[in-house]
Amino acid sequence: MLSLAPSLDQLSRIIGSVAAPAFLLGAVAAFISVLISRINRIIDRSQFIHSINDADRERSYLKADIPRLKRRAELLNRAVLYATICAIVTSLLIIVAFVSAMLHLSHEYGVAIFFILALAFFLLSLIDLARETRIGLHDFDHHA
Template structure:
């Protein structure tokens, strides 16, 4: 178990300043996604109404011409939604990265030679070095 590090007041001030912008961005992306979902709901409701209109009803048959426009609108809304959701996820990951950096959550990467880039007497980093060495060994990759 890693020791808990309590940040100083100056560190907290920097953290709040660094996390504020992504937090506001996340709120804006969430509001945008909400608008997109509302638009999709309106398209679906309107399409359901138009499908109920019978072809023999001359007074409302002109409304059926609106279906192709609604279909195109639904496609565009879906594309926007498929771009908006990953942006919300990535923004949330940025916030998590800022918070984890604040509390100095231990992490390491392999340097390609089976060693961790960070070397110290810290047990978590020694474990990371062993993991890097095992991950790059020929036996673990499955190749002969």
């Protein structure tokens, strides 16, 4: 009968092989927190701009910034989605590694594919953050 309990040596190897994905998972969680913080700042700014009375000639020009804020929020929203998918794939990677060890299955190729996939989604998230940051460097952000 096949034992489901991995040996201490197998468990040690699996823990060693999932150390990098575990660190990636922690980094992605912190990254998602940063992205959400940026979204919250955009929402606050948008609410402030929407509260400006059209008769306020000193600040009414800021309303022209609303489409740009909307685009930034869309990019950040997509970055959060990609980062969340990265976290899910990384979690699946860790699960597959442990289940494979318990079932005495070779898991190297599957784990490698999951890791590459997770990093690809993380890269997409970083690209959207970079795009949002470039849009964010604008004159409107230095007023009011």
